[in-house]
Amino acid sequence: MPPAEQRDNIIININEAAAQTQFQNMKFAVKTWCKSGRARVGLLQLKCTSLVQGATSPEIEIETPALLLTTRKGLPAFIPPDHLSFLPSPDSRLLQFSPMHFMEGPNSKTISDIGGVHQLLGLQGYGFVAVPRDSILSLPECSSSNKNGASFETPSGRFLVKPLEYMKMISSMKPDLWVSLADEVSASVTVKRNKASVDRTITWLDHCISLKPRDGALFGSVVGGCSVEERQRCAHEVAKRNVSGYYIGGFGLGDSIDERSTFLHAVTDVLPKEKPRQVCGLGLPEEVLQGVAAGIDLFDSTYIYHLTLEGFALIFPLNDKCKQYESDTQLCSMASDYTKINLKATVYRKDASRIVEGCECYTCQNHTKAYINHLLNVHEMLAQILLEIHNTHHYFSFFRLIREAITEGKFEEFRQKFIERRREHLLAPSLGACELQTSVR
Numbered sequence: 001m002p003p004a005e006q007r008d009n010i011i012i013n014i015n016e017a018a019a020q021t022q023f024q025n026m027k028f029a030v031k032t033w034c035k036s037g038r039a040r041v042g043l044l045q046l047k048c049t050s051l052v053q054g055a056t057s058p059e060i061e062i063e064t065p066a067l068l069l070t071t072r073k074g075l076p077a078f079i080p081p082d083h084l085s086f087l088p089s090p091d092s093r094l095l096q097f098s099p100m101h102f103m104e105g106p107n108s109k110t111i112s113d114i115g116g117v118h119q120l121l122g123l124q125g126y127g128f129v130a131v132p133r134d135s136i137l138s139l140p141e142c143s144s145s146n147k148n149g150a151s152f153e154t155p156s157g158r159f160l161v162k163p164l165e166y167m168k169m170i171s172s173m174k175p176d177l178w179v180s181l182a183d184e185v186s187a188s189v190t191v192k193r194n195k196a197s198v199d200r201t202i203t204w205l206d207h208c209i210s211l212k213p214r215d216g217a218l219f220g221s222v223v224g225g226c227s228v229e230e231r232q233r234c235a236h237e238v239a240k241r242n243v244s245g246y247y248i249g250g251f252g253l254g255d256s257i258d259e260r261s262t263f264l265h266a267v268t269d270v271l272p273k274e275k276p277r278q279v280c281g282l283g284l285p286e287e288v289l290q291g292v293a294a295g296i297d298l299f300d301s302t303y304i305y306h307l308t309l310e311g312f313a314l315i316f317p318l319n320d321k322c323k324q325y326e327s328d329t330q331l332c333s334m335a336s337d338y339t340k341i342n343l344k345a346t347v348y349r350k351d352a353s354r355i356v357e358g359c360e361c362y363t364c365q366n367h368t369k370a371y372i373n374h375l376l377n378v379h380e381m382l383a384q385i386l387l388e389i390h391n392t393h394h395y396f397s398f399f400r401l402i403r404e405a406i407t408e409g410k411f412e413e414f415r416q417k418f419i420e421r422r423r424e425h426l427l428a429p430s431l432g433a434c435e436l437q438t439s440v441r
């Protein structure tokens, strides 16, 4: 009999027939999970909606936990379509967008006539995931939402979106996966407002189901703010509906990271295990690990966007890589917190080394830290392009390590080790000034 700690990490292979789900163009199967926890590895398979009829579409197969690439109007913020091939595949083939990004673009009929987002963007080999809210350009604005629709703050102004309008957008854009309209509220709302958000989200889900287009898998939204009871009530109701998966919303809106595990676990305890779960608002490495520990399968990549925008490059160790930073304590205290470095720092002005020695991304194969430091100092957008390629590459590798840790039965060990090392660096008294001037953690 193995010791208790080892027993906790025993991996069990579950009967796939009992833990898989299939809806039109989407299949999902849980492959393995730790016996002691909720962390799991799954396989998500998609057929691109736009090419199903022609039967020429290769299936997209992505192992979970996985990162969906957050986009602005269908493309990553700094990566043009011809640079998408520089990102690892198939990891980079799921693109998340908000229909609200197109509120001031071509109208629904025009997008529909063109053939949906795949044809509009010329990206047939990619899967598109439509989520009403994101954490960059389409933020829920709960004080203006009402029983008729949800309000969003966007660069083009504030929009109240009703379920019927939302469904017209979904029908015209033809995403492969889409999330039902939700009334996401901030952590500070009253008990009454929080309860109303759950009632509305369930009502709107029923509207979405009644108007559901033929193609595309529907993920039902689960909200409930900072109330375990409301989150479980919502999850129970959504679990009764005919949906392909679940979207757990309402995070990153003033809630505390310390309380989040309780709410995540309250929801995943209720949801059927065989269907995929997506979350929005968890981006930091610690938050991703928290979500994975609660049984979340799909995350967004707004963290990469914010890092890239502010000139940061991810550097935390991936196996034996990145040791260049561990041995340089002066560098760590000047411009690094163990997970990332600030390439705007003057310490990189004459640094002819790569961001991560051994990294296989286009940026590290071709350019030095000194060159990217120069590009940042002269405000050349190529800096963000190169940084986004590296950061996306690196964060995909982080997700691969998570999947490997779950498969090997070492997820809790991996999680604890990662968090402890980063905490040590974040609490270091000599943390550099460049680090303190930014909102990116």
Ligand SMILES: [Zn+2]
Pocket (backbone or CB within 6 Å): 355, 356, 359, 360, 361, 362, 363, 364, 365, 390, 393
């Ligand atoms: Zn790289």
